[in-house]
Amino acid sequence: MSERQEGPILQELFKHIKLDSKSGIWSCLTQLKNDSKCYKQFAKDGGLGILVNLLHCHNIKILNMTLSILANACMNSDAREKVKGSKIATHVISIIKHIKLGNSLHCRACRLIGNLSECDWHAKSLCEAGAVQALVDLLQLDMYMQTYLMGIRAIRNIWTMYEGSREEILESGVIIRITNLLVMAKEQLKTDTKYIDLIETCLKAMCVFLATLDPRVGEQLRGENDMQGYKCIVQCCDMNNKIAIRCLYNLCQIAECRPILGNFGAIESLIILIKDHLELSKETLVSLCLFCREAVNRARIRMGFGLELMLFLLKDIKNEKYHPMLLHALAQFIYDDPSITIMIKNGLLDVLVIRLKKMVTETVSYEETNVSRKRENDSPPNKQLELKYNKTNLGRFSSDYYRDDWSPGSAVSVSSSPPSTPPLPFYDSIENDENTEDNYSPVCSDTEIMDNEDEPQEEVESLKSCKSITVNIEKFQNSEEGNKSNVWEYANVWTLVLLSRLSHSNDPVDRLADPATIKALSAYIKHAKNPKASRILTRIIRNGVYLIPLLKQGFVFEAQTLYGSEQYIRQLCALAETGGAIGELTSILLRGEEAHKLVIAVSIPFLIKSRYILKSLLNNHGGLRLIFQILSNQQHNLYENAIWSICRLADTLEIQPDIVEKYQIIETISADFPRVYDNHPKPATVTFELDDGTTIDACRQTLCQKSDAFSAMLEGNFSESGKKRVKLRNTSKEGLNTLLLAANGSTFENRTIESILDAVLLADRFLMADISDILTESSISKLNYKNLSKAWNWARMNSCHELKSCCVKRFLTASMTKSERVQAFQDFSSTDNFHEFLDEIKKIINNVLCQR
Numbered sequence: 001m002s003e004r005q006e007g008p009i010l011q012e013l014f015k016h017i018k019l020d021s022k023s024g025i026w027s028c029l030t031q032l033k034n035d036s037k038c039y040k041q042f043a044k045d046g047g048l049g050i051l052v053n054l055l056h057c058h059n060i061k062i063l064n065m066t067l068s069i070l071a072n073a074c075m076n077s078d079a080r081e082k083v084k085g086s087k088i089a090t091h092v093i094s095i096i097k098h099i100k101l102g103n104s105l106h107c108r109a110c111r112l113i114g115n116l117s118e119c120d121w122h123a124k125s126l127c128e129a130g131a132v133q134a135l136v137d138l139l140q141l142d143m144y145m146q147t148y149l150m151g152i153r154a155i156r157n158i159w160t161m162y163e164g165s166r167e168e169i170l171e172s173g174v175i176i177r178i179t180n181l182l183v184m185a186k187e188q189l190k191t192d193t194k195y196i197d198l199i200e201t202c203l204k205a206m207c208v209f210l211a212t213l214d215p216r217v218g219e220q221l222r223g224e225n226d227m228q229g230y231k232c233i234v235q236c237c238d239m240n241n242k243i244a245i246r247c248l249y250n251l252c253q254i255a256e257c258r259p260i261l262g263n264f265g266a267i268e269s270l271i272i273l274i275k276d277h278l279e280l281s282k283e284t285l286v287s288l289c290l291f292c293r294e295a296v297n298r299a300r301i302r303m304g305f306g307l308e309l310m311l312f313l314l315k316d317i318k319n320e321k322y323h324p325m326l327l328h329a330l331a332q333f334i335y336d337d338p339s340i341t342i343m344i345k346n347g348l349l350d351v352l353v354i355r356l357k358k359m360v361t362e363t364v365s366y367e368e369t370n371v372s373r374k375r376e377n378d379s380p381p382n383k384q385l386e387l388k389y390n391k392t393n394l395g396r397f398s399s400d401y402y403r404d405d406w407s408p409g410s411a412v413s414v415s416s417s418p419p420s421t422p423p424l425p426f427y428d429s430i431e432n433d434e435n436t437e438d439n440y441s442p443v444c445s446d447t448e449i450m451d452n453e454d455e456p457q458e459e460v461e462s463l464k465s466c467k468s469i470t471v472n473i474e475k476f477q478n479s480e481e482g483n484k485s486n487v488w489e490y491a492n493v494w495t496l497v498l499l500s501r502l503s504h505s506n507d508p509v510d511r512l513a514d515p516a517t518i519k520a521l522s523a524y525i526k527h528a529k530n531p532k533a534s535r536i537l538t539r540i541i542r543n544g545v546y547l548i549p550l551l552k553q554g555f556v557f558e559a560q561t562l563y564g565s566e567q568y569i570r571q572l573c574a575l576a577e578t579g580g581a582i583g584e585l586t587s588i589l590l591r592g593e594e595a596h597k598l599v600i601a602v603s604i605p606f607l608i609k610s611r612y613i614l615k616s617l618l619n620n621h622g623g624l625r626l627i628f629q630i631l632s633n634q635q636h637n638l639y640e641n642a643i644w645s646i647c648r649l650a651d652t653l654e655i656q657p658d659i660v661e662k663y664q665i666i667e668t669i670s671a672d673f674p675r676v677y678d679n680h681p682k683p684a685t686v687t688f689e690l691d692d693g694t695t696i697d698a699c700r701q702t703l704c705q706k707s708d709a710f711s712a713m714l715e716g717n718f719s720e721s722g723k724k725r726v727k728l729r730n731t732s733k734e735g736l737n738t739l740l741l742a743a744n745g746s747t748f749e750n751r752t753i754e755s756i757l758d759a760v761l762l763a764d765r766f767l768m769a770d771i772s773d774i775l776t777e778s779s780i781s782k783l784n785y786k787n788l789s790k791a792w793n794w795a796r797m798n799s800c801h802e803l804k805s806c807c808v809k810r811f812l813t814a815s816m817t818k819s820e821r822v823q824a825f826q827d828f829s830s831t832d833n834f835h836e837f838l839d840e841i842k843k844i845i846n847n848v849l850c851q852r
């Protein structure tokens with residue numbers, strides 16, 4: 001038929017309606033149904049309104065065809081728009097209410113309602129016209145399978161598109177009826193596979209109802225007898241039905257439902273589903289994690305090998321995006337000792353150590369980012385403040401868990417139950433567009449009109465659609481980007497919670513004090529300065545079982561550098577001075593492996609305060625000898641710690657530097673030079689010639705005023721008197737220059753320590769008492785880590801024993817950083833007399849250590 005000829009179809013139908021010609025109307029409707037071009041022109045001319053009016057017709061055949069054409073048309077949003085404002089809702093509901101049962105009209109009418117309900121305006125209009133109650137009444141009666149499918153779909157679409165319908169649907173009991181239909185279909189499926197469509201349709205509707213997480217929905221889905229609804233959902237999950245899995249996922253988010261679901265094998269089903277599939281489903285994993293929230297379900301997870309499964313997933317880097325929820329789930333078991341034992345045996349500690357290392361990397365990366373921002377003069381957001389104020393908003397929380405201030409590290413005993421269960425964030429809520437799922441309506445075949453027992457194939461295909469139910473992991477990943485950092489902040493929290501639980505254990509936890517664990521925890525404390533992490537480490541240290549393993553790995557040295565180091569050292573010292581610990585330390589020094597002997601010997605001065613115990617361990621059992629063995633070997637890995645250790649020992653023994661008086665440095669005997677003056681003119685400047693031939697000019701008058709010796713030499717009856725050039729023996733150039741600076745009142749602080757000490761000797765030699773005092777005081781105050789070795793060597797060469805001893809004691813006890821002390825020691829070690837320096841340290845230590 002040409003487009004020019006199509007136009008009259010509207011007029012022809014109108015004419016037949018006027019004449020009440022049933023056959024003419026039927027003929028026109030058949031043409032509209034079979035010829036798409038004819039229908040398009042008809043709809044363009046506004047003919048849909050006539051079809052709506054035909055819903056008044058009492059002829060079943062015409063009514064059936066009209067419903068089919070309108071249902072097909074209303075798959076399209078344009079058609080739904082064109083019939084907006086008409087009485088289509090009233091008419092179609094009237095058909096459901098007044099047409100006798102057993103007629104295919106009910107199926108057609110439900111299909112039309114379902115298609116109209118794809119639009120929120122029609123969904124509201126239908127609801128206000130009484131569609132919900134009409135559909136409820138229809139579903140309560142025995143009907144054909146196809147009518148069930150279309151009726152359930154219609155209810156589902158109304159619920160989805162018009163929120164105002166939900167209370168009525170909840171109160172109507174239709175959800176219970178749909179649940180009963182699921183139970184019936186599941187039973188019939190054993191003998192007839194056609195019931196698979198009814199199962200799919202019921203499950204889709206249940207998913208939509210459960211999306212609101214309303215506990216009343218969960219209550220009604222139990223069914224009428226013995227929780228058969230829950231049982232059927234779990235059985236469908238066993239068949240790997242994705243829609244059933246989605247239903248179970250939604251049900252698990254309603255706290256009241258989980259214990260009952262656990263009774264019907266939901267946990268065992270989930271564990272099998274996760275184990276048997278190569279690609280992990282987020283829905284199954286989240287559901288399993290939610291079941292960890294009740295004690296009764298935790299027991300089932302433990303007995304069903306769920307803990308082993310979760311730890312296996314945590315070890316797999318491919319599942320890293322799920323690790324936060326898995327860590328949180330495991331954290332629910334912290335008060336269950338058998339579960340903790342299972343987790344430890346299956347590698348919980350390995351998982352936590354890996355997480356700690358990543359936490360360190362994250363912290364360092366954040367610090368570097370902040371530094372970079374500061375250099376760019378940007379004002380970076382205060383992440384810590386942001387986390388402080390947004391802590392309760394890190395994801396959604398289920399209503400039955402409200403606390404966000406929870407930790408096993410409280411003051412109460414570990415064995416006591418927590419006041420409430422810890423908060424569980426809603427795991428990255430899985431969002432899909434439920435409304436797009438059936439944006440396509442099944443169409444009727446010609447045979448359907450004549451044979452009600454045959455199911456329209458197109459309608460069956462429509463109901464097999466589960467577009468909105470299939471989980472798209474890629475979509476999750478995109479939607480998660482905004483909250484990624486928040487999710488991993490939670491992962492960090494649960495990592496510390498689990499580690500804290502292990503640290504509370506009275507029984508030793510295998511490998512808890514191993515270097516891998518302690519290094520990772522220490523690194524995190526060093527960078528993050530997290531008080532919770534510090535408390536975990538303190539509890540590990542406090543347990544005497546871990547003392548020797550910690551000491552063998554050299555933890556005492558690392559502890560000095562950590563945030564909160566005082567408390568760690570205090571705990572270690574308290575344990576180390578107990579009888580059992582002293583016995584173990586003695587045994588290691590006498591019979592331990594060489595590496596352990598050395599690290600224990602170097603650690604002892606940091607741990608023991610008692611002189612008696614120090615003497616026993618270091619003197620009687622060779623600890624001091626081992627320390628000096630390391631000090632003699634600059635390549636030893638404990639070299640720097642040994643330097644630190646010997647100085648800590650001196651501090652413990654309260655060794656004090658000697659007060660060096662002027663006379664202790666100066667050994668030159670003073671002589672009285674007569675002051676003699678004559679009237680001969682003398683040169684104003686005198687030139688001193690030193691042993692190496694170098695010369696230094698000086699003011700004759702200044703020297704004579706400051707020194708009786710120079711006065712006698714230059715102005716008296718000596719041969720040097722009156723000469724412009726005078727020879728000086730045993731005098732260093734630097735020392736004489738420093739002396740002249742001091743005599744002239746000039747600054748000499750920038751002179752080397754050796755030149756100042758040489759000047760002290762010269763000042764006494766030439767009877768310059770005041771200058772000698774000034775130089776002596778300056779030389780002692782100038783001693784520091786940069787020049788101690790130089791002063792010590794000077795004292796050694798000039799036989800100033802007291803100054804030499806003072807330099808050694810200054811090195812041992814002066815306030816310095818570790819790097820400064822190491823530098824000072826290396827300066828000593830670079831001299832030819834290093835062993836003499838070591839012997840002097842040993843002598844000073846032994847003199848105090850062996851007293852009494």
